[in-house]
Amino acid sequence: MRQSERDDAWTSRIASSGPPIHQxxxxxTRQLILRAAAEEFAANGFRSTSLVHVAQRAGITKGAIYHHFGNKENLAASVVEEHxxxxxxxxxxxxxxxxxxxxTIVTLLERVATVFRDDSLVQASARLQIERSTIGLPLPTPxxxxxxxxxxLFRAAHKDGYLRPECSPxxxxxxxxxxFFGIQHISDTLHGRRDILERWDEVKRLVFPGICRQGVEVP
Structure with a gap:
């Protein structure tokens, strides 16, 4: 095999190992824009977020945002969908x-609470859902x-005998x-979600005993 043929074969193997470099x-770039936009939306809301500030935060041009998302409304909807x-x-x-x-239920909700506390994309989506009437595009129903x-999940818990007979899944x-989403919203409004895990622990200690059979130990 000539050197040129070996080079062509090597290039072909690289190309087949993943998407093209430009893709x-x-x-x-799209993920960078989404994260920068999320930080702006979470901090400032939809109306007060400027694409100029998103571009500055992402370290790109405003034209790149228009290329990937078209306008601020589509960018906001994409943040919610990404969430x-x-x-x-x-x-x-x-x-x-x-x-x-x-x-599984308890662990999942604790992990979700932690994500709400720490992830700007989730925080932005929650705020955009509240402001959905100002965006002008349909968003997923929360x-x-x-x-x-x-x-x-509660059907599985019911099948395993954890729920009270009078409590349906x-x-x-x-x-x-x-x-859960009540304490998420209140924690955000009053304390920027800094206390969301403490509020979740209160829900766990007070609500689960009303759902579970007597004697069931809540994790």
């Missing part, structure tokens, strides 16, 4: 820990997915979603 660079795309992997990781059904997920899911 990967575009993906990285929702985070949860399936977190749920899967928690389910793969080998916990029982009740431990709480529906979480209620469906909690219903599935659907009822437990509605109460838990309301309690």
């Amino acid at each position: 990967e660079r575009a993906r990285q 929702y795309s985070m949860w399936p992997s977190l749920v899967a990781e928690t389910r793969d820990q080998g916990l029982n059904s009740l431990e 709480f529906v997915g979480w209620t469906e997920l909690m219903t599935d 659907e009822m437990a899911a509605r109460v838990m979603v309301a309690a």
Whole structure:
């Protein structure tokens, strides 16, 4: 094989090992913009966020934002969609820990509380959902997915004998979603979510005994 043929074969193997370089660079730029926008939206809200400030925070031109997202409304909607795309992997990781059904619920919600405290993308999405009427684009309806997920998890807990007979999985899911996202919002409003884990611990200690059978120890 001639040197030129060997070089062509090597180039072909590199090209087949992943996406083209320009596609990967575009993906990285898009993620950089989303993170910078999330920090701005979380701090300032939709109306007060400027694409100029997003570009400055990301270290790119404003034209790059328009190239990837078109306008501020699409950028905000993309931040919310990116936030929702985070949860399936977190749920899967928690389910793969080998916990029982009740431990899975408790552990998952504690991890979610930690993400709300630490991740600007999630914080921005929560604020944008509150401001959804000012954005002018449809956003995913909040709480529906979480209620469906909690219903599935509480059905497993019911099957395993953890729930009170008078407490259906659907009822437990509605109460838990309301309690969790209620303390999330209050913690954000009053303390910037710095105390969200303490507030979650209060929910765990007070709400789960009303959902679980007497004698069931809450993790």
